[in-house]
Every structure is written in C-alpha cells, then in structure tokens.
C-alpha cells in the first residue's frame with residue numbers, strides 16, 4: 366500500500382535522529398558540551414566599555430566592504446579614533462608563557478627601532494608583511510582541526526581569516542605610497558620564512574602562547590603607529606593625501622590625509638590585539654568550542 | 670564666496686588622482702603592470718555554455734549565506750541540477766604532469782571503491798575530510814606570495830578560501846546523518862597528515878600540478894556522488910529527510926530530501942573541478958596576476 370514507504374521513511378528518520386542524539390550525548394560526556402554556552406564568558410575586562418565600542422566601530426569601517434548591498438557604517442571622527450587608545454589597553458601578563466611572549470616582543474622592539482629609526486613608513490610596510498602571517502596559520506590550523514575532529518569550528522576560522530586579510534590590506538595601503546628597495550625585499554622573504562616556521566611550530570605546541578605573542582606584537586604595532594602619528598603631527602613626515610586604496614577600504618572622504626589612514630590602521634591593530642589576547646585566554650581555559658567574544662559585540666553584529 | 674570650497678575640493682581630488690596615477694605608472698615600470706588585463710583570457714571552453722550557467726547558479730545557492738541583507742538566489746529545480754553533469758565535463762589531460770595527476774586519481778579510485786564499496790555515506794564523509802585541505806593550503810600559499818612579493822593577489826585567496834569552507838560544510842552536512850566509527854576517525858587523522866604534507870609539497874614544487882590534481886580529484890568526487898544518487902534512486906539507500914544544516918546552507922524547502930542535498934553537493938564539486946582546472950591553466954600560462962575567470966561569471970557577480 367501507499368502507507369508503507371512513508372512509514373518506512375519516518376521510521377528511518379526516527380532511527381537517524383535517535384542515533385544522532387545518542388552520539389551527541391556520548392560525545393558531550395567525553396568532551397563536554399560543545400553546543401551549550403560555555404560556563405564562563407571570557408571578555409575584555411581590562412579595557413573600558415567606551416573604548417570597546419569605539420574599537421568595534423572603527424573595525425567595522427572596512428568590514429562591510431565585501432557586502433555591496435549594505436550601507437556604510439557611520440564614519441568615526443578623528444577625535445573618536447584618537448580616543449581609542451585608552452591607558453588600560455595593555456594586557457598584564459599572567460604566568461610564565463605570557464611573560465616570555467611579552468619579553469620577546471619588547472626585545473624585538475629594541476632591534477626594529479634600531480633598524481628603522483624614524484623611517485616610520487618603511488617600518489610599517491615591512492611590519493605588515495609579517496603581521497599578516499599568524500592569522501593565516503591560525504585559521505588553517507582551526508580549519509584542519511575541524512576536519513580532523515569532525516566537528517564545528519564556531520567562527521574562529523572566519524575571525525582569523527578576516528584578521529589576515531585586514532593585515533594584508535594594510536600592506537597594500539603602504540605599498541601605494543612606499544616602494545621597498547631591493548635590500549628590504551630580500552629581508553621580507555627571509556623574515557617570512559623564519560616567522561612562518563617559528564609561528565607554525567608555536568601554534569603546534571602552544572596556541573595559547575602563539576595568540577599571546579600576537580597580542581603583544583599588536584601592542585608594539587600600536588606603539589609604532591602612535592609614533593608614526595606623532596611624527597606627522599611634528600611635521601617630520603608630510604601629511605600627504607591618503608592613497609586611493611585606503612580611501613576605498615576605509616570609506617574615507619576624498620580629501621582624507623595620511624594621518625586619517627594611520628589612525629584607522631592603528632584602530633585595526635587594537636582590534637587584533639584584543640582578539641588575540643582573547644583567543645589566548647580561551648586556550649588557557651580550554652574553551653575551544655564556542656564562538657569568540659568580539660570587542661563591542663553588539664556593534665559588530667549589524668547594529669553599528 | 671561659496672564657489673571656493675567646492676573648487677578647492679575638486680582641485681584636491683584632481684591632485685590625489687594625479688599623484689595616484691603617477692605612483693601607479695612608476696610602480697608598473699618597476700614591477701610590471703599588475704592591474705592591466707591579461708593578454709589572453711583563460712576560460713572553460715571544454716564545457717558548454719548552458720552547463721556553465723547552471724553550475725554557477727547552483728554554487729550561488731550558498732554563496733549569499735554570509736550576506737544576510739541580500740535576498741536568496743532563485744532555487745534550482747531537480748532537473749536543472751541533474752542537467753549540470755554534461756558529457757563534456759571531463760578535462761582532457763595535456764602533457765606529462767596532467768597525465769600523472771589523472772593517473773593518480775584513477776588509481777586512488779580503485780582503492781577507495783574497494784574500501785568503501787556501496788557505503789556511499791561513509792565514503793562521502795571521509796572524502797570531505799581531505800577535500801577541504803587543498804583549498805586552505807593554496808589560499809595560504811597565495812596569501813604568503815602576496816606578502817612576500819608585495820603585490821596584489823587578484824581574488825585568488827578568497828576563491829580558494831570559499832572552496833575550502835564549502836568542502837568543510839559538506840563534511841558537517843554528512844556528519845549530521847553519519848557518525849564515523851573509531852577506526853574511521855583514526856584513518857582521518859592519518860589521512861590528513863599524509864595529504865597535508867603531500868599537497869603542501871606539491872604546491873611548493875608545482876602549483877600547476879597541484880591544481881590539476883584537485884581538478885581530477887573533483888572529477889572522481891562527481892562520479893562518487895553520482896553513484897550515491899543512483900543508489901538512492903535504486904532504493905538501496907533510503908531517501909531520508911535532508912539534515913537541517915543542509916536545508917539552511919542550500920536554502921532548500923523544509924521537506925527537502927537526501928537526494929536534493931546530494932545533487933547540490935555534486936554541483937559544488939563540479940564548480941571546484943572547473944576552478945581548479947582553470948587555476949592550473951593559469952599557472953601553465955604564467956598568468957598569475959589576474960583575477961580567476963569564474964564559470965558563468967555574470968551569474969556569480971550579483972546577476973543571478
């Protein structure tokens with residue numbers, strides 16, 4: 366009769382659903398619930414709320430670029446962008462790994478400062494060629510983890526790919542007004558090989574350390590871009606018109622200047638700093654199967 | 670007067686445009702033109718036009734997922750989805766590397782068929798854990814290339830990340846109705862290690878070979894999913910309701926069945942096949958600094 370196949374399908378569906386529910390229960394008993402909310406909610410308690418919203422608003426300026434049907438998020442004034450760097454932005458190290466990460470970056474600062482001096486544009490260009498490396502390694506690692514363990518990723522991959530794309534855009538922006546010389550080009554190739562290997566190994570052995578390292582690297586980037594700003598304000602570096610690619614990316618006014626671009630790039634670095642410290646915290650608390658909390662969460666999710 | 674500020678802005682815009690054009694010319698004189706159109710346009714001449722449009726329309730079904738403000742692309746009927754596999758889909762090998770790539774995949778088919786037999790769902794699940802690997806390696810490689818050579822990427826990174834994301838979604842879809850056993854889980858971990866190393870090395874030494882290999886791997890995937898379809902049609906595999914995650918991803922009707930999902934997944938594999946053969950062609954012609962041509966290009970760019 367006609368009823369038989371339908372019943373058969375329903376029975377089959379029932380079986381599949383039961384099997385899936387049972388498997389899920391079993392998995393949760395071993396791994397802990399991956400779909401339920403984490404017991405604690407890691408956030409950004411070392412940064413004040415107002416700064417969090419400004420960081421999120423600044424970062425959103427290029428976020429909607431791929432989505433041509435959406436209207437632009439409202440522009441941030443120069444004052445807002447300057448307010449983003451609050452005194453409590455620095456994340457205090459906790460434990461040995463954190464101290465090693467911070468120490469490494471502070472040491473690197475001595476060398477890069479000695480090497481670049483006040484050539485801020487060159488400093489920025491070369492910095493960005495390495496800054497875009499960790500995100501691509503970390504996102505690939507999360508992608509492979511999801512395949513290997515055969516479970517959901519919970520938005521880490523997209524977050525990290527977005528970071529690496531954003532860093533690569535910084536590079537392309539500086540390249541529009543600064544062409545590295547042959548020596549710098551060779552240095553970049555060498556530095557990529559070294560940093561790629563080092564960071565891949567770090568991520569393999571301790572993702573918690575790796576993300577903390579980027580968190581502190583970004584703190585150094587914020588300092589470098591702040592010095593870049595000061596050199597513009599002091600008239601040492603001419604405040605030339607913003608390159609076209611930056612105007613497009615950040616949706617700036619057509620008469621925007623270099624200073625506006627530096628303010629926006631610095632705001633991005635602060636976002637990376639936040640997110641990487643946060644992901645390191647998540648590794649520390651073994652909270653790997655839930656969505657990252659974003660700075661100024663509500664402003665990132667359509668509310669602007 | 671009132672005329673002055675407007676003129677001033679116009680003048681400023683003119684200056685910026687001049688400066689940018691000059692900078693561009695200078696950069697091109699050093700690096701070679703990276704923005705000009707390539708001399709030849711590599712396409713998909715081994716596939717008929719109607720099929721190209723169908724492939725693009727099918728692939729678009731999940732493309733807009735991230736973009737919540739856009740309306741859904743129109744659904745494809747089962748007949749359209751079945752028509753997508755035209756007799757001329759196979760890409761004929763040209764040269765030794767192509768023959769090695771094709772031979773490797775044909776040989777692998779013998780082993781996987783012997784291993785899985787008619788367990789199509791298991792076959793599909795395990796296949797997808799490796800299918801999502803090449804895209805992430807290739808996109809990372811293009812990302813690092815852009816940083817290292819300090820020039821634009823021209824949409825390769827996004828194309829390849831989209832592929833790897835799409836493959837990972839296939840995996841998550843099959844996981845909703847099939848939970849691999851312990852042996853299969855161990856196999857997946859081993860296979861990922863082996864395939865990741867092999868594919869990274871292939872991409873390092875010959876991206877042309879690597880993309881051709883994926884082109885032919887995807888041809889095998891199309892064959893495997895076609896057999897999956899036949900087994901549903903023959904009543905050997907029950908045509909159970911589509912899992913929720915597939916309904917969301919492909920925006921299917923709430924009463925969609927397994928067969929619809931297999932048709933959609935197969936259409937995606939055809940897209941990957943096309944794109945990877947195309948990227949291999951681009952490497953063959955050393956056309957690495959222009960945008961990939963998409964199958965049914967117009968349908969991918971907002972026209973639907």
Ligand SMILES: [Fe+2]
Pocket residue numbers: 493496531532535630634
């Ligand atoms: Fe940056």
Ligand SMILES: [Fe+2]
Pocket residue numbers: 496532583586633634637
């Ligand atoms: Fe950064």
Ligand SMILES: [Fe+2]
Pocket residue numbers: 797800835836839934938
């Ligand atoms: Fe797939």
Ligand SMILES: [Fe+2]
Pocket residue numbers: 800836887890937938941
């Ligand atoms: Fe595929």
